[in-house]
Amino acid sequence: MCDCNLSFSSTSSIDAGSYKFLELPPELATLIESSINSLSTTSSSQHDGNYTGLKIKGVHGEDAVLCTTDKTYSMRSVVLSNSVLVVTQPPTSTCSGSPSATAGGVRDESTVDPSDTVVIRDTLNEIIELAPTVPKLYKLNGLLRGREYNDSSVDEDVVSTREKVDGHCEKDRFSYQDALSQIQASDGELENGLKDRRILIVNGYLRPITPYFLTHILELTLNLMVSLSLTLSRAPVHEIASTLADEDEIPLSVTHQIMAWFGEVNLSEDRWAADVKLIVREIGLGLLREHGLGSGIEKDAFLEKWKTVVSDKFEDLVEMELLSGNVLLSASTMSAYGDDATTTLQYFPASQLPTDPPARFAELFLTRTRWRTDDITPFLSDIAVNTKDRDRLLLKYARAVNDKDGIWYTARAQYT
Structure with a gap:
């Protein structure tokens, strides 16, 4: 056993509470180790001091999370059965020969060997566990309510720009920088969240585009590409954006962002590789939204209308698979004109369901008493980190029933 001189740091009262233990998942440990190794080959002047890219995010009254560049981890405090001492080498003054108290409390006036001396800086009684979690992007819905962007917003943007130049305060606006600091999500997840939720950045502020206006722009874009016989994989960005600006008064910056949502934009090469299937999906969702929540439309009639628009x-x-997670198909019913069976569609978006798992399952089982696996899983993807987490939620809140038609999920609790 190694013997050493143990003493309390002269700053122990100041250091108390300054240290925390983190239990790192393997992927985080690998990230930190690789970042430390990179220090030997990279000049520190090229960095801001955060080599790992780790950030802790949270606002008052809510749980904090730890974020990498593309993942979010929950932070949970767990009490330890035994206290742990944080010890370090002594300060420089002690190492050079200043008196130090030994473990027995006897003060040694002789020169202290720094290799045999440690000082106690803090005592820890808990550890912080980290676990992958779903980013809290749902907060954007409430923060941006009432700030939608539509066809009448161009004039508003002009007024907003003038107010900014004149120094007017815009407290009612929510900027991209505000989202980076207030939303518990990694920067990569936030960027993808803005894209998936169709949120524009206009004059530095976040503005969710209205579904009707987005569908209108996409219809114009498809028609323009067809009329000009443009190549889908190399469509000219400038020509499309300029035409929409001149003929339909859609700002260039808005068109550029929408094109990036539905494909890959390379401005330096003036090239847009359009994801037409994604555009067709969004147009289908727009048509489905027109019928509103709770109302239905005959499947065949809807598909015909969808095909006509695109x-x-x-x-x-x-194809119906494009609307997964946004639509319910009713059981077949008898037609009023004979014995032919018809199927109706109902707009039922997962984005408008509760984000808390118990409330999400309650809403699902109030809508339907039983679900097939393929029908229910699209409505769980946004509250589960991965398929393993999704299966865990199903096991916890639903009961699997196997009959002649296959596996069905029913509620574990009774919802009335």
Whole structure:
């Protein structure tokens, strides 16, 4: 056993509470180790001091999270059965020969060997566990309510820009920087969240585009590409954006962002590789939204309308699977004109369901008493980190029942 001189640091009262233990998942440990190794080959002047890219985010009254560049981890405090001492080498003055108290409390006036001396800086009684978690992007819905961007917003943007120049305060606006600091999500997840929720950045502020206006712009874009016989994989960004600006008064910055949502934009090469299937999906969702929540439309009639809107050039891309997580298909019913069975669609978006798992399952089982696996899983993807986490939620809140038609999920609790 190694013997050493143990003493309390002269700053122990100041250091108390300054240290925390983190239990790192393997992927975080690897990230930190690789970042430390990179220090030997990279000049520190090229960094801001955060080599790992780790950030702790949270606002008052809410749980904090730890974020990497692309993942979010929950932080949970767990009490330890035994206290742990944080010890370090002694200060420089002690190492050079200043008196130090030994473990027995006897003060040694002789020169202290720094290799045999440690000082106690703090005592820890808990450890912080980290676990992957779903980013809290749902907060954007409430923060941006009432700030939607539509066809009448261009004039508002002009007024907003003038107010900014004049020094007017815009307390009612929510900027991208505000989102980076207030939303418990990694920077990568936030960027993807803005894209998935169709949120524009206009004059530095976040503005969710209205579904009707987005569908209108996408219809114009498809028609323009067809009329100009543009190549889908190399469509000219400037020509499309300029035409929409001149003929439909859609700002260039808005068109550029929408094009980036539905494909890959390379401004230096003036090239847009359009994801037409994603555009067709969004147009289908727009048509479905027109019927509102709770109302239905006959499936065949809806598909015909959808194909007509996207034109015969893209009608082969129309399929019900594109609307997964946003639609419910009713059981077949008898037609009023005979014995033919019909199926109706109902707009039912997962984005408008509760984000808390118990409330989400309660809403699902109030809507339907039993679900097939393929039907329910699309409505769980946004509250589960991965498929393993999704299966855990199903096991906890639902009961699997196997009958002649296959596996069905029913509620574990009774909802009335």
